[in-house]
Amino acid sequence: MTTDLDRLRGEIRSLAEKHARGDIRDKEFEPALAERTVGLYRALVQRRLDQGESILAEHHVVFSHTRLTESMLREPEQTAVSFFATDKRLWRVRSPLRAGLPPLADDTGGARLDSTSYDRIESLETRRRVRSGEVGVGLGLIAVAAAFQNWLSVTGPLLMLLGTLGVLHGLLLPTRWIEVRIRGAPPEEPMAVYALRKKSGRRLLKVVREKARVR
Numbered sequence: 001m002t003t004d005l006d007r008l009r010g011e012i013r014s015l016a017e018k019h020a021r022g023d024i025r026d027k028e029f030e031p032a033l034a035e036r037t038v039g040l041y042r043a044l045v046q047r048r049l050d051q052g053e054s055i056l057a058e059h060h061v062v063f064s065h066t067r068l069t070e071s072m073l074r075e076p077e078q079t080a081v082s083f084f085a086t087d088k089r090l091w092r093v094r095s096p097l098r099a100g101l102p103p104l105a106d107d108t109g110g111a112r113l114d115s116t117s118y119d120r121i122e123s124l125e126t127r128r129r130v131r132s133g134e135v136g137v138g139l140g141l142i143a144v145a146a147a148f149q150n151w152l153s154v155t156g157p158l159l160m161l162l163g164t165l166g167v168l169h170g171l172l173l174p175t176r177w178i179e180v181r182i183r184g185a186p187p188e189e190p191m192a193v194y195a196l197r198k199k200s201g202r203r204l205l206k207v208v209r210e211k212a213r214v215r
Contacts, residue, residue, distance in 0.1 A: 005047070008040040009104050016102040037103050041082040041093040044105060044113055049086065057085045059204040061195045062097065083193060085207040090180065091115040092191055116191070121212035122181045124205065127192075128174045138166025178205060 015033055018024045024032075038060055045055070060082045078097040083090065095111040097103055105111035141163030145156045180191035195201050209215065 003047075004043040005040065008036055008043060009106070011036050012040065012102045012104060033103075037080065037105075038082065040103075040105055041080075041095070042084065044093055044111070045084045045091045048091075048113070048115075050088065053086050053088050055084050055086050057200070057204040057207045059083045059193065059195070059198065059200040061201075063194070081194075083191075083204055085204050085211070087211070089115045089117045090121070090191065090208055116180075116182050116185075118208070118212040120183045120185075121208065121214055122183050123214050124209065124212075125179045125181060126176065127179055128176050130171060130174050131169070134166050134169055135171060138163040138169075141166065180208065 012033065015024065015029060015036065019026075019029045019033075038058075041060075042055070042058070049055075060080070063079045063081065080093075080095050080097055080103065082093045084093075085091075091113070092115065093105070093111065093113050095103055095105050095109060101109075103109065141159045143163075145159035145163065149156045175194070176196055178193045178196065180193065182190065193201060193205065196205075
């Protein structure tokens with residue numbers, strides 16, 4: 001008997017194969033893959049819901065992680081994180097995204113699903129962090145422009161400007177997220193909700209605040 005999970009995984013495999021053959025362009029492939037991947041994560045949660053439990057809000061984010069020990073030219077490691085707020089609890093799905101491999105969220109894909117009931121949520125705490133990656137890249141551009149200023153009479157000032165803008169952006173607009181502090185959970189592993197400017201993120205946090213009765 002075919003389930004929604006089987007159907008969505010089949011569609012994701014088919015999309016990946018078509019893209020690899022060049023039958024579908026990036027412009028069409030990326031939104032189609034994102035839609036089905038979100039649907040897959042939603043189906044993972046729905047199959048675990050209690051009878052009568054329903055999803056009230058959801059929020060989806062993709063993170064890129066470039067380690068300093070790796071080449072900046074290499075494809076960065078990415079992780080997809082999806083939150084689903086129901087009338088009973090907050091669910092989270094985390095899955096690594098690897099270049100060349102379709103995101104099937106199966107046993108071999110490293111997907112992780114966890115949840116917490118609202119009565120275990122102690123607080124929602126705002127956190128901020130300087131965008132060190134942007135600052136580092138900006139400083140690198142400034143260094144290149146300064147070191148080769150005698151040869152880069154045209155592009156040198158442009159690199160200097162771009163580098164300065166990158167440093168300012170990284171310092172003045174830090175990354176901001178909300179940590180969902182859970183009673184009894186290890187303090188170093190809170191649920192972190194990023195991309196707070198997205199409408200879906202604001203909606204998710206509104207539901208959590210109402211259900212958990214926290215600010």
